[in-house]
Amino acid sequence: MNESYINYSLSIAKDGLYCNGSKEVDLQQEGLIEKLDSIYDSQIKDYPKYYRMDGMAKLVFILGDLICARTKICDDIDGSDLAFVMLNATGSFPSDSIHNNLIMDGFERASPSNFVYTLPNVGMGEVCIKWKITGEGLFLIEDEFSANCICEIADLFLSQGKCKAIVIGWAEPTENEGNCIFLISNKGKGINLLNTEKNILKIRKNE
Amino acid sequence: MSSEEKSLLKSHIINYLNLEDVKQEEIQDAASLFGDGLGLDSIDALELIVMIEREYNVKISDPSMGKEILYSVDTIANYIFTQK
Amino acid sequence: MEIFITGRGVVSALGNNTEENLQSLLNGQTGISKGSYSDFPEKYIGAVKLSSEELSDKHSLKDVYGRTALLGLTAAKEAWGNNDPSSTCRTGVISGNSVGGMDRTEKHVIKLINTGQSGDIRPILAHPCGYSTGLISKIIPNCEYANTISTACSSGANSIMQAVKLIKCGRLDRVIAGGTDGLSNFTIKGFSSLMIFDEKRCRPFDANRAGLNLGEGAGYVLLENEKSLRESGNTPLGRMSGYGIANDSFHQTALSPNGKGAVLAMHHALDQAKLKSEEIDYINTHGTATENNDEVELRAIQSLFTEKVPDYSSTKSFTGHTLGASGAIETVYSLLAIINDCVFPSLNIKDDMNKECPALQKLVRKNVSNVLTNSFGFGGNQTTLIVSKC
Secondary structure, eight states: OOEEEEEEEEEEOOSSSEEETEEEEEOOSSSHHHHHHHHHIIIIOGGGGGGGGOHHHHHHHHHHHHHHHHHHHHHHHHHHGEEEEEEESSSSSHHHHHHHHHHSSSSOOOHHHHTTTTTTTHHHHHHHHHHHOSSOOOEEESSSSOHHHHHHEEEEETTTTTEEEEEEEOOOOSSOOOOOEEESSSSOTTSSEEEEEHHHHHHHHOO | OOHHHHHHHHHHHHHHHHHHTOOOGGOOOOOOOOOOTTTTTTHHHHHHHHHHHHOOOOOOOGGGGHHHHHHEEEEEEEEHHOOO | OOEEEEEEEEEETBBSSSSHHHHHTTOOOOEEEESSTTTTTEEEEEOOOOOOHHHHOOOOOTTSSSSHHHHHHHHHHHTTTOOOOOSOOOEEEEEEOOTHHHHHHHHHHHHHHHHHHOOOOEEEEEEEESHHHHHHHHHSTEEEEEEEEEEEGGGGHHHHHHHHHHHHHHSOOOOEEEEEEEEHHHHHHHHHTOOOOOSSSSOOBTTTOOOBBOOOEEEEEEEHHHHHHHHOOOOOOOOEEEEEEEHHHHHOOSSTHHHHHHHHHHHHHHHHHHGGGOOOEEOOOOOOHHEEEEHHHHHHHHHHOOOOOOOETTTHHHHHHOOOOOGHHHHHHHHHHHTTTOOOHHHHHHHSSSSSSOOSSEEEEEEOOOEEEEEEETEEEEEEEEEEOO
16 A cells, blocks of 8 residues: 555644644633634634534534645645545534434424434535535544544545545544544655554644 | 514524524515525525424424525514414 | 455345345335334334344344344344354454434433433443444454444445445455444434425325335345455355445535536446446435435436436335435345346336336346445435446
8 A cells, every 4th residue: 555644634632723733723712612613713704604513513614624724625636536534433412412302302393403413424514515525425433533543544545546635534522622634645755744543643632 | 573573583593593693683574584695595494494383383384385484584474473 | 356245134124134125125015104113103114023122032132222233233144144254354344324222312311311210221332323333243253343334324335335445455355334223213303303204105206206204224245355255155146346425515415406426426336337327227226205316316317327217216115214224225125136137116106207217116027237326315425336246
């Protein structure tokens, strides 16, 4: 298998948003949603639908949108050549809870817009709509973050020759830190980090 | 519907659709809510149907009727009024 | 590299194993009925005709696990059959679902609220989407790799696609791949809020179709490369000859008017299978019977199959929409079409949606060498698989 490279990385830590290992945005808020809203207000602000997303979709959207905006990957390659994969442990937990509470309260109808978010891949769909990404996409469930899994899946997609680059990340809405996303491709020798377990872990821990 | 009741209707619309960045005053009574208006879509239409049932006890059982009824704050208000 | 299908398993409203499903398909016998899910007696639903207790007994398990896991175990066991463990062939499980153990958890939560007692917590432990994959991997000896995929209605199809990729890149030699989803109040009430149900039996590709019926079930295939085939000595039943996946990038739930994601997915699959469009003998469509899906899916098919649209139908008219399991169940049905040289009809059509290009309404016996099957999930996730004769 060819070597692959982490061309760009983003990580949301307790104290800030880190891009390629450097803190770019200070985040003092306690909760993840407040952090995300703050990032949206200061860094994005051009997708009003953001406010109507649930916690999971907001997280995926922030990570996916920022990496596409900063790397301009959709200018470099066609949207059909960009693969997009996200992983987490709890699926669509925020909306699952809300939906369950709604249907238990005795009222006949649940919230349709909330129900749509009980699918963890819907947030990815929003990123694809905004950036016109029509390439391969998956959402996987793993018990916990695995740097090895991220490396392997990136290499799997790139080695099949159906994509020129992959955006891949971990979006766990129940975790206040450690959510991260990577742009990985076969380009970047000598400039970008090698796509290895060690490097993925370092980035996630903001080392 | 009185202007107070319409105001309440608008606040329900904002709450149910999570339109956090929209103020009540920005929603004009006769303006289209969909397409170029507030940019609402088919899922939002379904959400409004749930809102009308929950808050006003008025059912819309055929979603294809939704287009006409949900066109604007005025058309929603008129429908609720005629059903009560 | 060829990817062979050497095992298959399916459980649905049509039956509790592959043979029962096949007989129902051949006889035009629907599995959808009113009141088959007791909490919603007025709804037409394709429920599996085994209670959770009966499913648990089948696997000698205590009745605490969700239907998704139990149905998955049933179909995966059938697909695995009597294969032996291997020390030289790397084995994995890739499984998709959307609802996890929700049918048990939602009842457990109510009990907890009413009694204040949590009682047996196994239903909670069996809640996550990955649990059913773990349960299945326990019955696959020397299973060294497992993935769980959750992409809504394309979960099962994407799992099969992921398995094909893992074998092609040399990571695994044989994989049990597919999907499962059990019915729950969570799901039914959610889809109710989308006002997407037909009050009667669903009518895919009918001019007056009014929405879908939900279903449940599981489907799995055993995929092997040539190395694994030599060791197992299994007789191949068919081949996974192509896959394609694309994002429609249009709307959370609705398909784009020109079905660009669907066209891309089908195009990629044909390309990979090195097949011309006229070599496809049958399309097992996503065909949910919603106004949007059927209209757009046929438009997408027509735009790609410009010479002649192959025979096409929706077996969701037999099973209901089995959500995360649907792509996998329909892959098994595509395989059955190839093995039995026949193509299955769409039921309940009274007035064709497209008179020039209507869906198949009767069983047709003919040579079937290549079947294309579509699975479209919310979030724009569109997947196409092609199953071919050996």
